[in-house]
Structure formats: structure tokens, C-alpha cells
Amino acid sequence: MVQPTAVPIEQLGAADIVRGVTDGAFSPVDVIEAALDRIGAIEGKVQAWSLLDADGARAQAAAVTADLAAGKAPGPLAGVPVGIKDEFHVRGMPTGMRGTGELPIEPEDATCVARLRAAGAIIMGKTHLPVQGRIPPTRNPWNLEHTAGGTSSGSGAAVGARMVPVAIGEQTAGSNMRPAAYCGVAGIKPSYGRISRFGCMPFAWSIDHVGIIGLSVADLALVLSVIAGPDPRDPTTLPDPAPQADLDAPSIRPPRIGVVRNFFLERSEPVMRDAVEDATSRLKEAGAAVGDLLLPDTFGLTWHLHRIIGGAEGSTYHAADHDERALPGSGGRVGSLLPASYYVQARRIRSWLRVALAEMFADVDVMAMPTAPGPAPRGQSTGDAVLLRPWSLLGFPTVTVPCGLSPEGLPLGLQLVGAPRADYGLLRVSLWCEQALGRLPAPRV
Amino acid sequence: MRLYPPVEKDEALAWLHNEALARWGSVTPELERSLAELAEAMAAVSAVELPESVEPELL
Numbered sequence: 214m215v216q217p218t219a220v221p222i223e224q225l226g227a228a229d230i231v232r233g234v235t236d237g238a239f240s241p242v243d244v245i246e247a248a249l250d251r252i253g254a255i256e257g258k259v260q261a262w263s264l265l266d267a268d269g270a271r272a273q274a275a276a277v278t279a280d281l282a283a284g285k286a287p288g289p290l291a292g293v294p295v296g297i298k299d300e301f302h303v304r305g306m307p308t309g310m311r312g313t314g315e316l317p318i319e320p321e322d323a324t325c326v327a328r329l330r331a332a333g334a335i336i337m338g339k340t341h342l343p344v345q346g347r348i349p350p351t352r353n354p355w356n357l358e359h360t361a362g363g364t365s366s367g368s369g370a371a372v373g374a375r376m377v378p379v380a381i382g383e384q385t386a387g388s389n390m391r392p393a394a395y396c397g398v399a400g401i402k403p404s405y406g407r408i409s410r411f412g413c414m415p416f417a418w419s420i421d422h423v424g425i426i427g428l429s430v431a432d433l434a435l436v437l438s439v440i441a442g443p444d445p446r447d448p449t450t451l452p453d454p455a456p457q458a459d460l461d462a463p464s465i466r467p468p469r470i471g472v473v474r475n476f477f478l479e480r481s482e483p484v485m486r487d488a489v490e491d492a493t494s495r496l497k498e499a500g501a502a503v504g505d506l507l508l509p510d511t512f513g514l515t516w517h518l519h520r521i522i523g524g525a526e527g528s529t530y531h532a533a534d535h536d537e538r539a540l541p542g543s544g545g546r547v548g549s550l551l552p553a554s555y556y557v558q559a560r561r562i563r564s565w566l567r568v569a570l571a572e573m574f575a576d577v578d579v580m581a582m583p584t585a586p587g588p589a590p591r592g593q594s595t596g597d598a599v600l601l602r603p604w605s606l607l608g609f610p611t612v613t614v615p616c617g618l619s620p621e622g623l624p625l626g627l628q629l630v631g632a633p634r635a636d637y638g639l640l641r642v643s644l645w646c647e648q649a650l651g652r653l654p655a656p657r658v
Numbered sequence: 659m660r661l662y663p664p665v666e667k668d669e670a671l672a673w674l675h676n677e678a679l680a681r682w683g684s685v686t687p688e689l690e691r692s693l694a695e696l697a698e699a700m701a702a703v704s705a706v707e708l709p710e711s712v713e714p715e716l717l
Contacts, residue, residue, distance in 0.1 A: 419715075514706065517699035524696065547692045550677045551700075554661045559703055560714035567715075 323412020340367025387598025394626025405608025524548020
């Protein structure tokens, strides 16, 4: 089939792919062949995939193509290739996070994977994450000497390199947003409980969030509309229905943006601070009401609470495998020493902070700050999650959008934080900001 | 280790150090760093005065 535009299929976003498939401009089979060609051309350099299921992807694409030919209505993600972080169970595949050696084949999809399949998405395979403390081989598509971030390393790199338009990640500290920012694309860590965690191997139950990395904010909204919503197999899911995919761009009014002046900029490199100033100036020129915002001093507790709650929960989940799998001295290991009263008190303080911080959204639509302290570091470090931990702890929704390039040509991300459970409103503001700031082009790998 | 009256970081670290020795038999420099971070967190949490009506999040 002939492509409808000059943009190669492998560089189309999810919404554009669905439109092309629905209009008959190309088929799901065409989409998957284009994605596999792209992966084949650059995977040797980027190394995003821990398990690429080319045959399975072709079979899924053929089935969706046949359904369309038979007159069935296309699903909301018909023909969209998706990567899945190797922390999630996918039917018929091993889950890499279980460890090394011979791993069991999983009999069932995680809830988010099942919902993707039901919507017509094509599961391409599993993307790399660090396993047992070992950093994966994944490299940043903007500069192969730099990290793609972590722990959703492969998902960030796969989307950044235009192998797939969207991928599933997970964030306990900063694991979904950081790879998205480092790789020059958009990412969302929704409100806690927005997406079911069933079938996602845990790090720390009350801080784990299923996340999405995508080429654009519209793609994030589209995928969120499919995989969010209540799930009886995850009792922490919110009762709200999934947010709608249509962000109704024409109706979005210039937002009120509070630029957080304490805690975040002081933990960032000069190049990142300059990028935030430049980006917020551009947003103001575009019509946003941009003002300064100071968080209360008690916000500084969030990093301590993350250490206590994450340490206690993580060490509990991994209690059986400390000797074999935990790194000596890791935060998870020492968490097992904590008295129960400290864990409970930390959860009380979190409740208290959530209420106090939610009230700050009476004056702003979103808070703005850097996503990471700087661009992706060179070498094996996966970067620093310090600016993301507070929002993972609190469960507030956050989105990252690209806000420029560093002098050495690496992407920088602007983090936007919304009020609790206001994911749809946050996505609308993020779309407005993305349109004002512009998206980054595909990197030359 | 008590939660109240508030503990100082050094006090929490000494307690954690003893617990780690009893649990693992030795304390590596890497483990010592993690213990110091955890002790700082314990001291911070211990020092917070909450309204008595605040409960931990309950489903």
C-alpha cells in the first residue's frame, strides 16, 4: 500500500497509525514490517530489546489485518506496535525481571498488556531493564555513549529511536519519566492507581506506577485511554473510568503554570536550569500565566519517606532472595532493618503531605520543574531520579515533554505535575505546552 | 528503636549499625552509606509532629 504522507510509517505516532490503518492508507502488516525494518537497522547500536518477537508480531498484525478486511471495526490502537518493559508479564514470554538463567514462560498477560491486545495493538516484545543490579546494554539513540536512562531503559530508547511509537514502562522512583526525557520524547507517570499493576512485578507496592512513553502527548492520552481504569485484580486501582483519548485541543485555554523555585532547580545542573527558564519564558510568550511557586519546607520530607516506604516494601517483597539477588548494601536490603512504627509513621506523613500539596493546585493548573538534573549522563550510570521520587511517593500525575537540547545535543525534559487524579487535565495542559515548545525531531542513530 | 521522643541521626545510625552486624555479620562501606541515609530518614520522620487525626492511607 502507499503511504498517505511523506513521513515514513516508522516515524508516525500511534494516533497517525490508527488513522492510516482505519482509512486503508496502509495495513497493520505494513506498519509492523516498517517497525521491524527500523529495528533491524539500528538495534545493534541501540540495544533496546531483551526479547523481540518478530514472528509473533507478524502473526498479530496479520490477524488484525484480516479482521479489518472482514469488516470488523478497528480497535482504538489497531496496528500500533508497542514495546513492553521486561517487568510485565506477557503471555508466552518469560519475564526478564525474574532473573537470569532459564525463566518460566508466563501463562497470562498483565492487565495493561491484555488491554493493549484487545485494542488491536501489536506486542513487539520486551524491552530491557536492569536485572539484579546489572545495567542493560541499552544506549541513548541521541548519542550512543550516553545512557537511555532507567529502569525503563529499553522502552525509552525504543520510542526515542522510532522503533515503536509507544512503549510501556514502570516508575517507582524515576524509571519512566527519566528515559522519556533522556531520549527526547514524552512520558506520563499517571496518578497512583490509574493503571492496574496486575502482572507487573513489584519494586514497592504503594509507589509503583505503570507508565507510558510515547512520541507525543496525544499518543500518551490515546494509550492511557485504553489501559487505564478499574481492575478487580488490582484493588488499588482508582474507581474512575479511563480518561478519554481526545484531548479536545481547540478548547484548551492557556494554562496557569507554577514554576517551582525550591527543591528542584537547586538540584539541577546549570544547563537544565537555563532550559527551564527558557521553556517557561516561551510558554509565557505563548499566553500561559506563568508564576513562581514555593513548596512548603515539609516537602523536603518526601525524599526521606521514599527511602523508608520504598525500603520497607522492597525488602519485604525480596525477603526470600536477599542472599542470591540483592546487591550488598542496597537500599532495599537495609529497609528490612526498619521498625514497623517508622513505616507506618512514614505513611501517615505521606497522607498529611498529599492533602497539603493538593491544596496548592487551587492557584495553578500544573507545577513545572526539570524532569532530570541534566541531560543523559555518559557511560553506564542510568542517571539520577532525585527530581522524580517525590511525585512517585505522593502518587500525583506527572508528564515530561521535551524542552530543548543541551549544548552537546542531548534532550532535556520539562516535568509538569498535576493535581491528584487530574490526569486528563494534566494531559490537556501538557499538549498545550508541547505545541508551544515544539517536539524534537528523530535522532540520527 | 523508639519513634518518640525524636531520635537523632547518630543515635539511629548506631542502632542500625548494630542491627546490621547482628543480621549480616559485617558492614561494608557500601552498606554503611545506605545505613547513614536510612538513619537520616529515620531522624527526619521521628521529628515530625503530626495532628493526631492523621491516619496512614487505608484502602
